[in-house]
Amino acid sequence: MTTPQLTKNQSLVFDVLEKAEGPLSAYTILDKLRDHGFRAPLQVYRALEKLLEYGVVHRLESINSFVACAHPGDDCHSHGIVAFAICESCGQVMEFHDHEVDHRLMEWVRGQKFKPEKTTIEIRGLCEACAA
Amino acid sequence: MTTPQLTKNQSLVFDVLEKAEGPLSAYTILDKLRDHGFRAPLQVYRALEKLLEYGVVHRLESINSFVACAHPGDDCHSHGIVAFAICESCGQVMEFHDHEVDHRLMEWVRGQKFKPEKTTIEIRGLCEACAA
DNA sequence: ATTGCACACGTTATAGCATAACGCAATTGA
DNA sequence: TCAATTGCGTTATGCTATAACGTGTGCAAT
Numbered sequence: 001m002t003t004p005q006l007t008k009n010q011s012l013v014f015d016v017l018e019k020a021e022g023p024l025s026a027y028t029i030l031d032k033l034r035d036h037g038f039r040a041p042l043q044v045y046r047a048l049e050k051l052l053e054y055g056v057v058h059r060l061e062s063i064n065s066f067v068a069c070a071h072p073g074d075d076c077h078s079h080g081i082v083a084f085a086i087c088e089s090c091g092q093v094m095e096f097h098d099h100e101v102d103h104r105l106m107e108w109v110r111g112q113k114f115k116p117e118k119t120t121i122e123i124r125g126l127c128e129a130c131a132a
Numbered sequence: 133m134t135t136p137q138l139t140k141n142q143s144l145v146f147d148v149l150e151k152a153e154g155p156l157s158a159y160t161i162l163d164k165l166r167d168h169g170f171r172a173p174l175q176v177y178r179a180l181e182k183l184l185e186y187g188v189v190h191r192l193e194s195i196n197s198f199v200a201c202a203h204p205g206d207d208c209h210s211h212g213i214v215a216f217a218i219c220e221s222c223g224q225v226m227e228f229h230d231h232e233v234d235h236r237l238m239e240w241v242r243g244q245k246f247k248p249e250k251t252t253i254e255i256r257g258l259c260e261a262c263a264a
Numbered sequence: 265a266t267t268g269c270a271c272a273c274g275t276t277a278t279a280g281c282a283t284a285a286c287g288c289a290a291t292t293g294a
Numbered sequence: 295t296c297a298a299t300t301g302c303g304t305t306a307t308g309c310t311a312t313a314a315c316g317t318g319t320g321c322a323a324t
Contacts, residue, residue, distance in 0.1 A: 007272065027309070040275065045311065050272095062193040062252050064281095064310060083237070085246050096240060104233045105215070105255065112226060113260035114217045120194050122252045123237065128245035139301065159280070172304065177282065182301095196281060196310095 003054045012036055013047040014068065017057060022091035023065035060084060060093070062122045070095040081105065083121035089130035135186045144168055145179040146200065149189060154223035155197035192216060192225070194254045202227040213237065215253035221262035 006014060016032050017024060024032075026044045038044065048066055051057035056069050063086060071079070080102045085094040101121070109116050125131075138146060148164050149156060156164075158176045170176065180198055183189035188201050195218060203211070212234045217226040233253070241248050257263075 009273075025310075041311070042313095043274075046272080061254070083240075085241060085244065085248075087246075088249065094244060094246070098236050098240060101233050101236045104230050104236075105253070108215075108228060108230060109217060109255060109257070112217065113263070114219075114226070114255070114257055115259075115263040116217075116255045116257040117220065118256050120252060120254045120256075121237070122193070123241060123246070123248045124250045124252075125241070125246055125248040127247075131245070131247040141302075157281075173282070174284095175303075178301080 003056055007047075007050075009038075009043055010047045010050055012038075013044060014051055014056060017051075017066060017068040020068075023060050023063060023067040023086070023093055025065050029066070058082060058084070058095070060086060060122060061120050062086070062124060067093050067095075081119045081121060083123070085123045085125065085127070087127035087130055088124050089126055092127055094127075135188055139179075139182075141170075141175055142179045142182055144170075145176060146183055146188060149183075149198060149200040152200075155192050155195060155199040155218070155225055157197050161198070190214060190216070190227070192218060192254060193252050194218070194256060199225050199227075213251045213253060215255070217255045217257065217259070219259035219262055220256050221258055224259055226259075 012033055013029055016029050026041060026048060029048075030038055030041055030044045033044070048057060048059075052059055052066075058067050058069055059065075060067060067084075079097045080099060081097065083096050083098065083101065085096070087093075105119065106116070144165055145161055148161050158173060158180065161180075162170055162173055162176045165176070180189060180191075184191060184198075190199050190201055191197075192199060199216075211229045212231060213229065215228050215230065215233065217228070219225075237251065238248070
């Protein structure tokens with residue numbers, strides 16, 4: 001799937017996420033966009049819904065936040081399962097992919113005849129700098 | 133770590149989770165315990181906090197819910213990373229462990245000098261029965 | 265061209281999830 | 295006894311997410 005032209009709101013939300021150091025909550029995004037006319041959470045959530053669908057933004061379930069995909073210009077959906085390491089001190093997020101992990105998980109679900117739709121892998125802890 | 137004697141509230145919350153068919157939200161638990169004197173969310177959250185610490189209950193981050201550990205009487209913390217398959221239709225949860233997945237993830241974090249604290253693996257989709 | 269549809273958008277209201285801050289009671293151990 | 299810890303109850307509040315309604319715009323089919 002190729003990413004269609006973003007609408008105004010979608011672009012605004014995406015730009016905020018791209019310029020951010022780390023993941024942002026929907027309400028933080030809202031606050032950052034008040035000067036651009038944003039007034040209600042739904043404006044953010046609707047934009048995020050599309051950006052997630054296009055694969056250019058990821059949702060971090062364990063911290064209720066959103067982050068721009070680390071592969072600019074690329075369809076992230078094609079990379080298989082996305083995994084994240086989230087530093088609980090500085091908030092930085094590292095995104096990575098491991099086909100062997102994907103393979104093992106998909107083997108397991110196949111054995112259970114489970115039909116996967118969306119998989120979340122999130123490792124919370126301390127990054128090198130913060131652990132020191 | 134061995135599980136200490138549960139307090140009254142902890143037991144009530146744990147019993148509700150154990151008897152449930154699937155995961156429950158904190159507020160659902162609260163409702164089920166109103167007859168037992170529960171009045172406020174904190175009573176549930178405080179009990180859950182301890183039960184999570186003891187490893188007898190798991191939190192499902194992607195659906196803001198809680199489920200009793202599938203290994204009764206056993207310390208689940210010793211099983212390595214816990215993974216879940218969650219049916220989005222019937223709500224049933226399958227818990228499993230895969231040491232190879234653990235290994236790959238831990239290899240990756242080691243390479244990044246990232247210090248993991250808590251890892252979440254959740255696969256949402258359709259169970260065999262619901263996919264049919 | 266007009267009708268019908270899909271889609272993005274704006275607004276208000278509400279639902280659902282989680283914790284802060286206070287105080288009380290029971291337990292334990294120095 | 296005194297201090298520290300732990301569990302508990304209550305009130306209030308904050309954060310996260312969606313329902314329901316209506317508006318406007320662009321575009322395709324007739």
